[in-house]
Amino acid sequence: MRIINLFSLFIVSTLTLIACSQSKVAPIEIDAPWIREAPPGATAMAGYMRIINNSENNIILHSASSPAFKAIxxxxxVEKDGAYRMVPHLHLHIAANASIELRPGDYHLMMFNPTSTLKEGDSVEVELVFSQEQTVNTTIPVKKAQY
Ligand SMILES: [Cu+2]
Structure with missing residues (x-):
């Protein structure tokens, strides 16, 4: 009887392992992306999101592009002497099994020259190109800033 119980336990745990290995997560995930709404005529907008690296490799975000902006x-x-200024980064590093948060007052996408006025409720297609030619396409909604 005891042997049978152990055997059934083995079956259940084996099936659980199979189920887990089949529910594969994407190597790179984009969580909660948004672009801050800007006044009409703004020449730049800021985009935010969490980029999650589920892989065992360190990755680099090399570039971002969108048909809705001239450049990203x-x-x-960074704060210095009570004043914020923005430092450009050529790329962003995301360690293995880690994430990077793009948020107000920190890292962000600086999205230049929108091709049309973008309002809350609009959304924008953005392509992110990572190391090893991994490309992630994401749809980013425009939202009013929430503090
Ligand atoms: Cu900026």
């Missing part, structure tokens, strides 16, 4: 750069807002 990576910036980090």
């Amino acid at each position: 750069e990576f910036h980090r807002s």
Whole structure:
């Protein structure tokens, strides 16, 4: 009887392992992306998101592009003597099994020259190109800033 119980336990745990290995997560995930709404005529908008690296490799975000903007750069807002200024970064590093948060007052996408006025409720297609030619396409909604 005891042997049978152990055997059934073995079956259940084996099936659980199979189920887990089949529910594969994407190597790179984009969580909660948004672009801050800007006044009409703004020449730049800021985009935010969490980029999750589920892989065992360190990765680099090399570039971002969108048909809705002329150019996208990576910036980090840094405070010095009580004033914020933005430092451009050529790329962003995301360690294995780690994530990077793009958020107000920190890293962000600096999205230049929108091709049309973007309002809350609009959304924008953005392509992110990582190391090893991994490309992630994401749809980013425009939202009013929430503090
Ligand atoms: Cu910026």
